[in-house]
Amino acid sequence: MGVTIGSIGLIFGTLFGQDMHQFLPFVAAGTIVWALLSTLIIDGCTTFVSSESIIRQIKLPYSIYIFRMVWRNLIIFAHNIWVFVATVVMFSAWPNEMAWLAFPGLLLVLINGVWIALTLAIFSARFRDIPLIVTSALQLLYLATPIIWLPNSLRGQHTYLYEYNPLYHLLELVRAPLLGQSPTLANWTVGVVLALLGWTFSFAVFARYRWRIPYWI
Amino acid sequence: MGQIAMASILLDKISVHFPVYDATARSIKNTLIGSASGGRVTTDVKAHVSVQALTDFSLKIDHGERVALVGHNGAGKSTVLRVLNGIYEPIAGRILIEGRSVPLFDMKLGMDPESTGYENIVLRGMYIGFSRAEIRERTDEIADFAELGSFLHLPIKTYSTGMAARLAFAISTAIEPDILLIDEGVGAGDAAFLEKADRRLEDLIKRTRILIFASHNEQLVRRWCNKAVLLEKGRLMGVGPLDQIFSQYHSSLTSK
Secondary structure (H helix, E strand, O other): OOOHHHHHHHHHHHHHHHHHHHHHHHHHHHHHHHHHHHHHHHHHHHHHHHHHHHOOOOOOOOOHHHHHHHHHHHHHHHHHHHHHHHHHHOOOOOHHHHHHHHHHHHHHHHHHHHHHHHHHHHHHHHHOHHHHHHHHHHHHHHHHHOOOOOOOHHHOOOHHHHHOOHHHHHHHHHHHOOOOOOOHHHHHHHOOOOHHHHHHHHHHHHHHHHHHHHHHH | OOOOOOOEEEEEEEEEEEEEEOOOOHHHHHHHHHHHHHOOOOOOOOOOOOEEEEEEEEEEOOOOEEEEEOOOOOOOOHHHHHHHHHOOOOOEEEEEEEEEEEEEOOOOOOOOOOOOHHHHHHHHHHHOOOOHHHHHHHHHHHHHHHHHHHHHHHHHHOOOOOHHHHHHHHHOOOOOOEEEEOOHHHHHOOOOHHHHHHHHHHHHHHHHOEEEEEOOHHHHHHOOOEEEEEEEEEEEEEOOOHHHHHHHHHHHHOOO
């Protein structure tokens, strides 16, 4: 993770002529939060399929498999975040008290991560090409989301590229506080609305298809 | 994991079908293209095939009954066990179960080769429904029975097959279930251990309210069970005393 962030930061920072003191912490925070988001989604797809042997042997609440996956990725995130801390120390770019907002932001990211994972886990049990489609889509979104480029490098043009990207808003909920800024109202609104709609949708899907899961995997 | 006063099972005309999907039906891309073009682009999206595992299956089991499920391979014995544990929800019929069931299909299920013996007692224990406190109470007894001594501090991947099986057996049989579901082939370890394991299994069965045992082993069935159920191709062929069901089973074997 450290090597990835270092090389991306140096290469793209030089390419775009960025100030490294600002750019490297930005890349570090963005990459780490994106890693959490994208692995929640990708691992979410395979949650039920990879627990097949357990699901067919003993009846346990399906939430166990989802929470286990979320917990695992949270632990990985807790390890990765030290790369960001190292960057901060290196450039003495200490975040201000805004950094505390990263915690409610992270919580909202996880709440959204759970419904996305549950929904994808159910559909991926039935359709085995969904994980592949999701992986490709995330690769595209990685480039379309301001992670290795600053939003202001668009100079106000084509801002829809990220404004309509829900993952960008989720990302900002954690990244902005880490960089000493408050997430915007739009970030919070998208995060909360997405969670409400998503949980409703996911709950309906789960209620409808839950009993099919052991037959599908 | 306290036991309830009266355990009972009622299966009322349940049916279980397994869908069979081919590679095309497994792909959302092909399924969407198929339905959007009315089957003109890909003609591979066929009507789904399904296997009938259980058909109109009804069974009533009362408190204290020890029931053997008898039948050929593929008759639906394992499916019945899985329905009773709630793994498979049938597409039709009604199920009423009083009491908590514990499946002993794969005794090693949930054990992690990287973790130590003690950690695995907790892990496996939680899979079969113990709380941490209940596991703590039983740890000494389990460790004692498995006879692994200080090996319990080592990762179980360092164990021999027999040792791992002994530990799995010791944990899995520490339960106090209302309904115990056993699928053929329980047992653990070497000859010296087998006798001990036998007694422990017998104790477990004695304190269980209802036993459901799927097996071909007539000798074991006669020792453990007081009632038998004959299945054939997912249908109920008979329920009754062991002698009657076994003679029915044997005659179905010779008539083939």
